[in-house]
Amino acid sequence: MNLAQIKALAAGRVARLRRPTRRGVVKAVAAVPVLFLLYVLVLIPFTPGIRDIRKAKLDQPAQVLTADGKELAVFKWANRDWVKLADISPNVTTALIATEDHRFYQHFGLDWRRMGSAALRTFSGDRQGGSTITQQLARNLYPDEIGRAPTLTRKLKEAITALKIEALYTKDEILETYLNTVPFLYNAYGIEMAARTYFDKSADRLDVLESATLIGMLKGNSYYNPVINPERALQRRNTVLAQMVKYQKLDPAKYESLKKRPLRVDFERQTEPPGPAPHFAQQLRKWLITWADRNDYNIYTDGLVVRTTIDSRLQVLANQAVARQGNRLQAIANAAWAPRSGWAANRDLVQAFVRETPEYRSARESGLTPEAAMKQLLADNAFMQALRQSKTRIQAGFMALDPRNGEIKAWVGSRDFSQDAFDHVQQAQRQPGSTFKPFVYGAAFQQGASPDDTFIDRPVEIPMTGGEVWRPADDGPPSGRAMSLRDGLVYSKNTITAQLMQSVGPAKVAKLARAMGVRQSRLDLVPSLALGTSPVTLKEMVSAYGTIANQGAYLEPMMVTRIEDRKGEVLETFRPASPEQALPVATVQTLLDVMRGVVDRGTGVSIRTRFGIRADVAGKTGTTQDNADGWFILMHPQLVAGAWVGFNDSRVTLRSDYWGQGAHSALPMVGDFFQRTLRSRVIDPSIRFAEQKETGMLDAMAATIRGWFQRLFGPAPKPEAPPAPRRAERPLPPPEPAPDAGVAASPAPPDVPAVQAGAQEHGLADAASGAAPAAASASASAPGIPAGDAGATAQDASRAPANASSTAP
Template sequence: MLQKKKETILRTLRTIVRVMNYLGLALILFILTVYIGIWGALPSKADLTEVSSYKPSQIFDINNELIGIYYLNNRVPVSLDSIPQHVVHALIATEDARFYDHNGVDARSALRVIVKSLALQDASSGGGSTLTQQLAKNMFDRKNLSFLTLPVAKVKEMIIAQRIEKLFTKEQILELYLNAVPFSGNTYGIESASLKYFGKSAIDLTVTEGATLIGTLKATHYYNPQRAPARSTQRRNTVLNQMAKYGFLTVDSLDILKKEALELDFNTYDEQQGVAPHFRENLRQKMVAWCKENSDSDKPFNLYTSGLKIYTTIDLKMQRLAETAAQEHMQKMQSQFESEYPASKAPWRDKKTVESKLKQLKSYQKLKAKGLIESQIIDSLSIKRKMKVYTYDGYKKVRYSTIDSLEHYLRFLNMGMLAINPQDGAVSTWVGGVNFEKFKYGHIESKRQVGSTFKPIVYATALEEGQSPCQYFSAREVSYENYDNWSPSNSDQADYYYQNVSMTGALTRSLNAVSVKILEKTGIEKVIAMGKKLEIKSTLPAVPSLALGTAELSVKELAGAYAAFVNESKPVKPYFLSRIEDSNGKMLEEFKPKNKIKPAFSENTRQTMITMMESVIDKGTGKRLRSTYGVRMDVAGKTGTTQNNKDAWFVAVTPTLVAVTWVGHDDHRIGFRSTRVGQGANAALPIVAKFLRKIERDTSFDTITKTKFKPMSNDVSVAMDCPDLVRDGFLKRLFTNPEKKKTKNFKKKN
């Protein structure tokens, strides 16, 4: 009996040994199949070297401050020397205490990990992964192989880890790891994470800040310091405990550090968000084209992996102030715009407008491509579901249909604002719209009718043609028979029935009737020629309404032309790209402004126009700049409002800055209901006014805000010494019917 038991035990043991041998052989064969690439090729030495060198391109402002990043993954690589030692200690103590003792795979836990992965399909088996294995995982995506995905991936990562250890030193592996590892918020690398959560470079991280970031690696979403500060703090303290356990912290310092509060300085460089998103997209398009035309060792540069350093003329601090000013005003402006319309007459709910916009949507076109008829498509797009919509108070959860969402966004006004240095055209601020994520179309280079902001060009041409700033014109309306009895009128026309207005007075009050008369006397072709001298490339229509700004120009074009009024009569071409360097700081290309040397008009004309436009600000259509917003610096400028209140404009000119703003609706069919709300002085001027007031309060901009216009010459002062208005004499008033329009033909000069 005893003998039989012994034989049974022996047979069982032999069976177990045989099974173990088979399992061992199967494991070896499985590892071999992974090694030879049956489950997908393993990366070569060249692959490992190339992937490890991927670097995003960085965008810098005029003061070398980081504006944004172009990346495949949001990471900014830095050398190990630029990472504090305490961050490295936190990483090793928490993730791989035996890092310096293994060759990429920790033999103690490797078998446990493989068995758990193969036998149990346990995703948590990653506890045995070394830093080098984690690096391998981060560098190469896992291929979906159904139930074999996890075991194949684990074996691959072990093999790759050992190859990495042969190629790189331990210090290089730490550098690669800290530059590639994913942190919270889709951010890769310690530098990007540091910039995002603490607003500083990694080298400046404190012990607790570094421990906070390392702590998120266990579960980046769960321990996100912005979304879950309490959990993040708890995890940080665990990291600090580990550092003390392995001798990287003393017990006394541990107790002190664990009591520190979590303080974030959150920033974002995401393409949809962050500072200057419309500008960054415009720059991205230009850089993609540049990369195609330029190469490194016969291989074209890659904007997302070549690590280019792109230096711009943008002033990041000023840009943030401009964006804040725009958001503050546009929120108020949106409310005014919507409140003017009764719900039944709201243009964003107009059936024809909504239907035409609906047909442009991809969702509509997809349903149509499937063969659905119009009514079926409308029914489908009328189904309500949960979604988030943008508002000025943040994103709001709603139950909207696609049509509801379309109407919601169709109500939004938009804007564009550009500020440049008039001496060379360097762009300081670029605000392309109210929200990049929902309104990607930028409004700096798009064209709209410019309204009365074109009048200074007409008046400057008139002065060049010998007209005097003290020449008077009747302010009465005229009906031009050869232009279908077109009759340009002034606002508050009754105030000017018996008035004659000087050029200064007409520009100050933006009188349409007088501006057309000045254009007629000057000659349309002369004004068009002046536009070309001012680097306006857009077509200027050869019609009398040109005086009122029916030409369609861009914000950028107008800014370059207005620069002539403070740049020795020379226009500029706005530019924003300063230089491009490679990842090592080697200059690849430098960009210089390409501006005309020849003045567009005389110095006397320039001085006269600045004085006229100062009058616009001090007592004319732009006086809100001072009376409402309290701007004190020297400013000249011009407001602009187009027909049917579709577009509102304002241009501010200072000795060192030209700022142009447009406000309106992307859809030309939708405009302001009244001039009271839609005029440039109300809809556009406040953005520039708020912006200028903000930089006035910041002493770092004193060189801009405290610079004065040069005084007029004696000749110009004498030439402008006259009242703005001269009333008709008694007899003329007696025998003139002010309400009867004079009829004539508009005379075109050759």
């Protein structure tokens, strides 16, 4: 066909359209419903398959259990309690049918009369909805398959699904499912949760007014919210009552009386109880979702049973220890940051806080100048009080694990999950201070250094790239005397640790820290790393100390031991990962022996004196610059526990050189926890760290000669049992201090003056009088460099990372 023929054909078609025949008009009109029917038939395979619209009733959320079988959490996708239709007040169903679908019992899913009326009103400019209860249920149950866009395709899918539902289920089943799945704001799903949320009663006790109020919300939950929009909710409630009168479900005289009554809402959010370990459960939920997706399960519906490593007894003790010490420290923080003292004295910092708030940004966006916006907010007493309470709220993190298998036994992410859901165990990265020093000493011992090796306690200046000089310092001036590495760690001497870091090198220290468990956080390869300037998580630090307690073998922390289905069949079992030897056993035993001295006579001595712990334990305290972070980690052969204490904003501190130290902020949490754990015999007080018997050169030569002589002239030896590990003698702990004297400082070693032996975190300057130690002036302090346990200062602030601020996202 050439171009001329195509043009002629087209011209003929156009002429027919301009002058249609009667037969052509009939064909065109008949084609419309045919094409529509074909389109509907094409859509049917793309609509939801109706197997069980009450599937939500059968859904079983994952149940999380502790190692000893106690419930830890239940993972629900929505806050809902399914109730039978018979257990729902008849007032609710009457109000629902009268308002949303008064011909509900006469149609089969579609109300053609209502749809036609709604279409006419919509065409006239008054948009009206024509959906039946069944159509609404289809839309609510299958939002992804049907969608919510106002298109013809969506309405057709909705109608087809409604017809399927009506064909397979009774009207009562449809009503029950609808009332149990419809949302009511505030994470309340279904009529039962709505009744509890807005009226503090069950669904079967709702009266006519309460039922009308809740049914009225269905037209627009937020718009008719009785909590924030009571006037609209009242008008909508009366509209529902009028519909009940219209369809003869309510007496007109009674309506006149009822419509004058107030709402009388008794609102209370129906929050699920957080459980004993909410932060642990939060982290577990993320892991479990990944596992379930990989294995084709749904954590909200498939009834999984997850058995975790948490010990319910230890979790309770951890919660109690954090709560007790947190409350004590909060009282100190409240006094330190009182409105007319500490808060008023830090005007520049307070104004910085104000400038970071959404309220300040809103004030600026409204057209106010910075000065006017600041003045307005500073004068707002309610705003300033809320800001002060938020910024000066003490926070803490606590974690305990079994070093023998890596199982996490207790996890406390904050003082109160409802106030701060941010997890200070796994999410928060804070400078560890002197709790990082064992990595420096471990690396040195691994290279052949001895605890008896000495450095001169002298001023240290370490040149940095760019011309900077780092000058770490301690609480008191250097003594100029020799100090052993043992005492350097026991008394947390920064000058000794800095010199040791020069000898070992930051790269080797960081490599060892990584091997032992600090595997996610970035470690800056600078000399100040020795004093814990690189922010890390509490989970990493407790894991690394677990490596020390496990004879140098790293085990990845475990959260779950096995997962079962709803029938109790095991789906997967989890076992500890293969251990990775991070340090030789002999090196670890040397490090452990030195760290015993921290609690026997050093900065952690109150573990012995205050808490009376006599078990074989070792640990380390830690404090950062300006006392922004307090740390303490304690090791036992069967349990390692650590705590961090501070504020979400590291610019806020306890403003006390005594209470801000890890020995007085974090240590009491761990001490309280261990004391009660040992008393309850959850762990064995008599167990000691395994020790290798050390033999001298002469002993080794004698053993060799003896073996050679016996092989030549003696009878064949009988196999003997291996010798038991030697139990090293420990010095008796000092006596308990007098009630008014506080914790007495431990005696200094012979070559260390008392002012140096009493490290900053250690204790009191004057035990007899009970006076707290005075704050030592720093020689050259710079923000972001941790003070360590003896008041470290630095001048390489440009090199060392600043204190990490762990505010919730």
